[in-house]
Amino acid sequence: MLLSEIAAASEAVAAASARRDKIALLATCLRQAAAGPGADAPVVAAWLSGRTFQRRTGLGWASLRSAPPPAQQPTLTVREVDDALARASLLTGPGSATERQIIVTSLLATATAPEQRLLTGLISGELRQGAAAGLLVDAVASAAAVPLASVRRALAVHGDLPDVAAAALEGGASALAAFQLSVGRALAPMLAAPAPELDAALAKTGPAGVEWKLDGVRVQIHRQGDEVAVFTRTLDDITARVPEVVEAARGLTAGTTIMDGEVLATTATGRPAPFQVTSARVARRDVEKGRAATPLSLTLFDTLHVDGDDLIDLPGSARRARLEAAAPHLVVPRHLVEDPSDAAEVARAQAFSADTLARGHEGVVVKSLAATYTMGRRGAGWVKVKPRITLDLVVLAAEWGHGRRTGRLSNLHLGARDPEGEYGPPGGFVMLGKTFKGLTDQMLAWQTERLRELAERESTWVVHVRPELVVEIAFDGVQRSPRYPAGLALRFARVLAHRPDKPAAQADTITTVRAHHVVEEEDGAVTAHGSEGTEQG
DNA sequence: TTCCGACAGTGGGGTCGCAAT
């Protein structure tokens, strides 16, 4: 199959707006890939979902910066391109980066303009065709003429879209049925939808368990005897980096099992360490030293398989019972709410939630007692609730947006007042991070106009403005930063509202921001840096 | 007809290891 056929399909998908049309175009291309000579279907399925076939190629934005002019005639085949990407992905050691760049450059030089757009989209990970893995699942079902649910289920238990697509196209429903939940093979973890408050969460779930939400790294643990494998949320295998988890898994009473949980670094006093600490430990390759300096603890909150029994189609309450039997010492604490319409019950759940936060955890997850384990979905079965902090900050600059935000000033640079001049001239501002979130199209249009009026100087991407526009910002917390001048940055900042009515002189100060920075002292005591700030929002 | 679930897109902060400088 020719690359140009995929490029043409991708262009058509991008041009279509209706999902049905996109799915039909994807399905046609998939059928052609399956019907043609060679085994192009898995690779084509990956590309049509916006990804390279290889999980990691070592290629990214930087390798695309100086693209050669496009070729006039399409000659590249799917096979050739995939082979080239596979070669690039396997390169390692001195000279490998140079060699990878040569591969990319020669690919692009052989590609026509539409093919270059496809290749750069795949390599950068930003194909922007309005279809990704989600729509491709629909397209696979359509192309193979099998029920959508059968494709979804195969994908959920197998985890690999190209494999599932190829099986469906070649063997239809019976081939899909062969994909079964298997201990040792990672599957898409269930996700939680957000809710602003506990009562809203309970309204969604009905009778539920309210659990601690730990601010660590999600792990899916597979154990078969002494064989243990540990996967992350994106199914990355991190077994070698978390020996504590492997040992804990070997200690379970269940000899064959799949468990869902969270790993977390803790301080000497057992309080949760900041996320950055856990993240650094899990990423670290030097496990010996990592473990000595930052041991990890494991907490489990679900189980998908125990000793021959698949549990994913059981209600949450039944899975919890199996979990408690198999791992009583590792189960996450929870509070039961049997009747969400009972105000007294809700109040007790609120108290549990407040206690959870007081212990230093991120929030709570409300889990329906009735819901099955819906893999890879963000349904109403699990709902997370986290506290939110709000501050009024000042826009220092803005960056031009990409994609559908092209031509709009999108990403805002946020600063707090620095009246004492700790980080510059007194009465100035100190940058705490950026945000592009929470903006409606109307807000984008408005701020583009307003910030242009305030513009002081511009570079290619950034418009620096007079610090006059105040924005109300919500965020989850203040974290240590190696990047910003105050050594602090906002976590998950988003815009709630523009405040043109509020003078910058009344915006919040760096002292107020610092008060929200939770610091773990050596003795384990927890203090907010400086005076106590105003919590909640 | 209106509502709501699922998706894609638009990027944020931090950290590591590796190759290049």
Added chain:
DNA sequence: ATTGCGACCCCACTATCGGAA
């Protein structure tokens, strides 16, 4: 030794489509 890059970890939110209510 430092810097740049890719690949991960954690994400929030809006617009849109299309089926459900």
